[in-house]
Amino acid sequence: xxxxxxxxxxxxxxxxxxxxxxxxxxxxxxxxxxxxxxxxxxxxxxxxxxxxxxxxxxxxxxxxxxxxxxxxxxxxxxxxxxxxxxxxxxxxxxxxxxxxxxxxxxxxxxxxxxxxxxxxxxxxxxxxxxxxxxxxxxxxxxxxxxxxxxxxxxxxxxxxxxxxxxxxxxxxxxxxxxxxxxxxxxxxxxxxxxxxxxxxxxxxxxxxxxxxxxxxxxxxxxxxxxxxxxxxxxxxxxxxxxxxxxxxxxxxxxxxxxxxxxxxxxxxxxxxxxxxxxxxxxxxxxxxxxxxxxxxxxxxxxxxxxxxxxxxxxxxxxxxxxxxxxxxxxxxx
Numbered sequence: 001x002x003x004x005x006x007x008x009x010x011x012x013x014x015x016x017x018x019x020x021x022x023x024x025x026x027x028x029x030x031x032x033x034x035x036x037x038x039x040x041x042x043x044x045x046x047x048x049x050x051x052x053x054x055x056x057x058x059x060x061x062x063x064x065x066x067x068x069x070x071x072x073x074x075x076x077x078x079x080x081x082x083x084x085x086x087x088x089x090x091x092x093x094x095x096x097x098x099x100x101x102x103x104x105x106x107x108x109x110x111x112x113x114x115x116x117x118x119x120x121x122x123x124x125x126x127x128x129x130x131x132x133x134x135x136x137x138x139x140x141x142x143x144x145x146x147x148x149x150x151x152x153x154x155x156x157x158x159x160x161x162x163x164x165x166x167x168x169x170x171x172x173x174x175x176x177x178x179x180x181x182x183x184x185x186x187x188x189x190x191x192x193x194x195x196x197x198x199x200x201x202x203x204x205x206x207x208x209x210x211x212x213x214x215x216x217x218x219x220x221x222x223x224x225x226x227x228x229x230x231x232x233x234x235x236x237x238x239x240x241x242x243x244x245x246x247x248x249x250x251x252x253x254x255x256x257x258x259x260x261x262x263x264x265x266x267x268x269x270x271x272x273x274x275x276x277x278x279x280x281x282x283x284x285x286x287x288x289x290x291x292x293x294x295x296x297x298x299x300x301x302x303x304x305x306x307x308x309x310x311x312x313x314x315x316x317x318x319x320x321x322x323x324x325x326x327x328x329x330x331x332x333x
Contacts, residue, residue: 003137003182003183003184003232004137005089005090005137005138005139005184005229005230005231005232006089006230007230008030008033008034008035008226008229008230009033009034009035010089011035011036011089011090011229011230012035012036012037012038012081012085012086012087012088012089012090013030013035013036013037013038013089013090013091013092013229014037014038014040014077014078014081014088014090014091014092014129015027015030015037015038015039015040015092015094016040016041016066016068016074016077016092016093016094016095016121016125017040017041017068017094017095017096018037018039018040018041018047018050018094019039019041019042019043019046019047019050019283019286019287020041020195020196020200020286020287020288020289021193021195021196021197021218021288021289022094022143022190022193022195022218022221022222022225023039023041023092023094023095024050024287024288024289025218025219025221025222025289026092026094026221026222026225026226027039027050027054027061028054029219029222029223029226030222030226030229031054031057031059031060031061032057032059033226034059035229036060036061036062036085037054037059037060037061037062038061038062038064038077038080038081038084038085038088039051039061039062039063039064040063040064040065040066040068040074040077040095041065041066041095041283041286042065042066042067042282042283043065043283043286044063044065045286046283046286046287047063047064047065048063049286049287050063050287051063062080062081062084062085064076064077064080064081067117068093068095068117068120068121068122068124068125069113069116069117069120069121069124070124071120071124071127071128073124074121074124074125074127074128075127075128077128078091078128078129078131078132081132082132087132087135087136088129088132088133088138089133089136089138089139089229090138090139090140090141090229091125091126091128091129091132091133091138091139091140091141092141092142092143092225092229093121093122093125093126093140093141093142093143094142094143095117095118095121096117096118096121096143096197097113097114097117097118097197097200097201097202097279097280098114098155098158098197098198098200098201098202098209099111099114099155099157099158099201099202099203099204099280100154100155100198100201100202100203100204100205100209100267100268101154101156101157101202101203101204101205102153102154102156102204102205103156103157105204106156106157106204107204110157110202110280111157113280113281114157114158114161114280115157115160115161115164118158118161118162118164118165119161119164119165119168122142122165122168122169123168125142126140126142126168126169126172130176130181130183133181133182133183134181134182134183136182137182137183138182138183138184139183139184139186139228139229139230139232140172140183140184140185140186141186141188141225141228141229142165142169142186142187142188143188143190143221143225144162144165144166144169144187144188144189145158145159145162145189145190146189146190146191146237146239146242146243146245146246147159147162147163148162148163148165148166148187148189149163149166149189149246149249149250150245150246150248150249150250150256150260151249151256151257151260152260153260153261153263153264154205154264154267154268155267165187166187166189169185169187170187172185173185173234184228184232184233185234186228186232186233186234186235186236187234187235187236188221188224188225188228188235188236188238189235189236189237189238189242189246190216190220190221190237190238190239190242191214191215191216191237191238191239191240191241191242191243191245192211192212192213192214192215192216192239192241192242193211193215193216193217193218193220193221193238193239194211194215194216194217194218195211195218195289196288196289197211198210198211199274199275200275200278200279201274201278201279201280202278202280203274203278205267205268206268206270207268207269207270207271207272207273207274208268208269208271208272208273208274208275209267209268209269209274210266210267210268210269212263212266212267213241213266214239214241216238216239216241218289220238220239221238224236224238
């Protein structure tokens with residue numbers, strides 16, 4: 001089945017977790033490309049401020065306060081989107097929270113709440129979105145993590161939830177393909193990204209939680225999301241460093257376990273205190289795109305090649321041809 005997705009300027013896009021980090025960066029960039037937006041997050045005040053900024057800049061957006069862990073709330077987001085704009089063309093499952101703790105030290109109520117947001121938030125979003133996307137075709141995009149493909153000491157609950165998300169999305173894709181549903185299902189797996197997720201996390205380790213290097217700018221994830229909204233894409237890993245880590249974990253798991261355990265110290269800055277309160281049970285931080293003290297790398301050769309494989313092959317062929325020409329020239333000389 002060949003599926004053609006609309007240009008961004010003809011799309012209605014729903015984004016969850018739109019009040020900070022990747023969700024907020026995606027909303028602002030999509031608005032500059034004339035997409036109509038429905039933005040969902042827990043705090044209505046911050047969402048309305050973001051919508052006002054987008055509209056003042058000439059964009060079109062609508063705010064719906066909702067917790068992704070509540071299935072009825074996600075159904076309400078979908079109903080609002082259709083009532084306001086007439087349809088849904090792309091749905092982006094992006095909302096997420098984190099806990100920094102060893103697994104056996106993670107409080108049960110926090111562990112359950114994290115899964116309610118990270119895993120059931122995705123499931124609820126898919127259940128709400130798919131019936132609308134079936135009608136006219138569209139894209140279902142989910143932001144997971146490279147943690148879906150490897151263990152992550154001190155972020156074990158987060159990694160477990162992302163493994164579950166990957167299993168859900170990969171299976172849903174197969175089921176929708178079996179049904180011949182006109183829906184492109186994409187899993188985005190970012191490497192470490194310069195967002196406030198660590199600063200918003202529940203932290204039981206001490207010190208200040210941080211994203212371990214190499215850290216990338218969230219715009220790279222946003223561009224991958226917007227590409228997937230307009231071009232059917234199965235999945236994208238954002239950041240070559242993350243891709244290398246996943247391959248390491250896949251092909252040398254015993255060695256990776258040891259390296260990951262030793263590297264867990266990079267997740268914490270012991271000289272600083274964790275910002276309070278955290279965002280696990282109630283949204284406490286809004287309108288912030290990036291972290292306070294980390295700077296993300298703004299380019300990834302691997303991600304660019306993954307997003308534009310034809311161009312990458314052409315460039316590779318050209319470089320190979322140039323190298324062959326130089327070698328023949330030197331040999332003749």
